[in-house]
Amino acid sequence: MRSERPPALFVALAAVGVAFFVLPLVGLVSRASWQTALGDLTSPEALTALRLSLVVSLAATALALLLGVPLAWIYARVPFRGRDVIRALTTLPMILPPVVGGVALLFAFGRRGLVGQALDAMFGIRIPFTTAGAILAATFVAMPFLVLTVESGLRSMDRRYEDAARTLGAGRWLVFRRVTLPLIAPSVFAGAVLCWARALGEFGATITFAGNLPGTTQTLPLAVYIALETRPEVAIMLSLVLLGVSLFILIAMRDRYLRGV
Amino acid sequence: MRAPFVIVTAVALLVAACAEPNPTGTPQIKDINVFAAASLTDAFTRVYDEYAKSNARVRFIFNFGSSSTLATQITNGAPADLFASADQANMQKIVDAMLTDGTPTAFATNRLEIAVLPGNPKKISSLADLARSDVILVLAAPTVPAGKYALEALSKTGVSAKPQSQEVDVRAVLNKVSLGEADAGIVYVTDVKSAGGRVTGVAIPEEQQVLARYPIAVVKSSKNAELAHGFMDYVLSPAGQNVLAEFGFSKP
Numbered sequence: 001m002r003s004e005r006p007p008a009l010f011v012a013l014a015a016v017g018v019a020f021f022v023l024p025l026v027g028l029v030s031r032a033s034w035q036t037a038l039g040d041l042t043s044p045e046a047l048t049a050l051r052l053s054l055v056v057s058l059a060a061t062a063l064a065l066l067l068g069v070p071l072a073w074i075y076a077r078v079p080f081r082g083r084d085v086i087r088a089l090t091t092l093p094m095i096l097p098p099v100v101g102g103v104a105l106l107f108a109f110g111r112r113g114l115v116g117q118a119l120d121a122m123f124g125i126r127i128p129f130t131t132a133g134a135i136l137a138a139t140f141v142a143m144p145f146l147v148l149t150v151e152s153g154l155r156s157m158d159r160r161y162e163d164a165a166r167t168l169g170a171g172r173w174l175v176f177r178r179v180t181l182p183l184i185a186p187s188v189f190a191g192a193v194l195c196w197a198r199a200l201g202e203f204g205a206t207i208t209f210a211g212n213l214p215g216t217t218q219t220l221p222l223a224v225y226i227a228l229e230t231r232p233e234v235a236i237m238l239s240l241v242l243l244g245v246s247l248f249i250l251i252a253m254r255d256r257y258l259r260g261v
Numbered sequence: 262m263r264a265p266f267v268i269v270t271a272v273a274l275l276v277a278a279c280a281e282p283n284p285t286g287t288p289q290i291k292d293i294n295v296f297a298a299a300s301l302t303d304a305f306t307r308v309y310d311e312y313a314k315s316n317a318r319v320r321f322i323f324n325f326g327s328s329s330t331l332a333t334q335i336t337n338g339a340p341a342d343l344f345a346s347a348d349q350a351n352m353q354k355i356v357d358a359m360l361t362d363g364t365p366t367a368f369a370t371n372r373l374e375i376a377v378l379p380g381n382p383k384k385i386s387s388l389a390d391l392a393r394s395d396v397i398l399v400l401a402a403p404t405v406p407a408g409k410y411a412l413e414a415l416s417k418t419g420v421s422a423k424p425q426s427q428e429v430d431v432r433a434v435l436n437k438v439s440l441g442e443a444d445a446g447i448v449y450v451t452d453v454k455s456a457g458g459r460v461t462g463v464a465i466p467e468e469q470q471v472l473a474r475y476p477i478a479v480v481k482s483s484k485n486a487e488l489a490h491g492f493m494d495y496v497l498s499p500a501g502q503n504v505l506a507e508f509g510f511s512k513p
Contacts, residue, residue, distance in 0.1 A: 106440060106442065110440065110441070110442050111441055111442050112440065112441040112442070126397075128442045129397065129399075129425035129426050129442070129443075207429065210426075211399070211425060211426025211427075211428070211437070212402065212426050212427050212428060212429065213424065213425060213426050213427055214427075216425075217426065218427075225429070226402055226404055226427075226429075228333060229327075229329040229330060229332070229333045229404050229405075230329075230404045232333075
């Protein structure tokens with residue numbers, strides 16, 4: 001990269017831009033009560049939320065991998081009519097307000113929803129107010145990150161390796177497992193980490209669709225929201241946990257996302 | 262070519278949005294930020310409609326939410342001019358932070374009611390029924406007034422009902438019932454009334470009732486304290502009280 005002396009105006013505006021993002025974080029850190037940090041983080045309400053968030057975000061990532069990798073493969077390899085529209089629909093939650101996603105999920109999987117009604121009538125399965133509901137909400141908002149990352153990995157990989165394997169007599173499944181997957185492993189990993197981070201931070205769809213109950217659906221962000229009014233010191237500590245995890249992920253993946261193209 | 266145009270348009274819109282709406286000659290319209298308990302959503306919107314008929318120069322911007330959220334926002338410096346809480350405790354937070362202009366005044370009372378699905382398919386007739394295992398119960402979080410009141414009513418009754426969700430405010434409880442996700446929720450009488458036919462109300466007998474008192478106060482940092490006091494006086498006046506009564510609120 002060629003270095004260049006920046007115009008003063010750019011430096012000034014850029015500094016304001018940086019301050020805009022950094023000041024809230026400093027504000028959060030400045031309000032933290034470090035003396036009670038350990039006690040706050042190990043308080044029952046915090047531990048319950050931490051545990052549940054871990055379960056929900058990991059399960060959402062697993063579900064996203066299961067459904068998202070095949071989806072990405074089809075997007076990358078199979079040109080079909082309406083592919084762009086379908087892709088747009090499945091990545092919509094990246095920019096859709098999560099609360100809208102939550103309402104939409106209710107109308108699909110809620111007790112009166114399109115699918116939810118049948119699930120309830122046939123199997124007695126109800127999704128809202130359950131941990132499964134929180135997992136669905138998290139998957140809904142987070143899976144697009146995985147799909148897009150894996151798709152771009154598939155598009156940029158060298159397909160001659162697959163051709164070579166196939167000429168050597170390998171079947172499609174074997175090629176996918178032994179050649180394609182290892183080649184796109186970095187993309188799958190990056191997609192999974194991004195997806196996990198987004199799932200961990202999910203709030204709007206969860207509280208709208210799954211509800212808010214400690215131990216069942218009250219994930220970290222929900223616990224932060226509720227605790228802010230009664231135990232702000234706990235809310236701040238939990239916020240710092242989320243902040244730390246997010247920052248760590250972005251820095252760890254800087255080669256992929258922070259260094260431009 | 263196109264990018265600068267977009268930027269210029271965006272900046273122009275931003276400036277227009279931020280600018281004071283002050284066309285030459287006409288008196289300036291003042292904005293009053295009213296932070297009000299979620300249960301006041303419909304009633305206060307109507308009170309304002311009535312008030313605005315004779316006060317065209319004031320525009321009210323409502324921020325409805327749980328009283329505890331609003332109190333937290335105000336103590337952290339949110340630009341509220343007026344605060345109407347669904348309980349004394351959250352108003353007290355503002356008083357303790359020395360943020361009120363004058364003493365808070367009670368302007369209404371409210372009572373609890375069980376909201377159930379239209380027609381009451383689960384045949385819920387009392388608070389005790391809420392503990393039944395086939396009833397999906399939703400309450401407001403214990404941090405918000407409606408949730409606290411609901412727990413009080415349940416404990417008065419000696420019922421240990423477990424909610425499936427603790428919603429962020431009473432309106433969210435009402436929504437979960439009107440959407441059919443929950444079978445029952447404990448809300449205010451006024452919420453059932455304003456939901457129309459979307460939920461059915463099951464009355465809670467007197468001895469299990471909890472009386473919710475709503476105080477209102479002008480916030481000290483208000484730049485339009487006089488106008489805020491004006492609206493507060495209107496809420497307390499017979500005209501304002503009549504509107505509140507239409508929505509099911511009782512006199513303080």
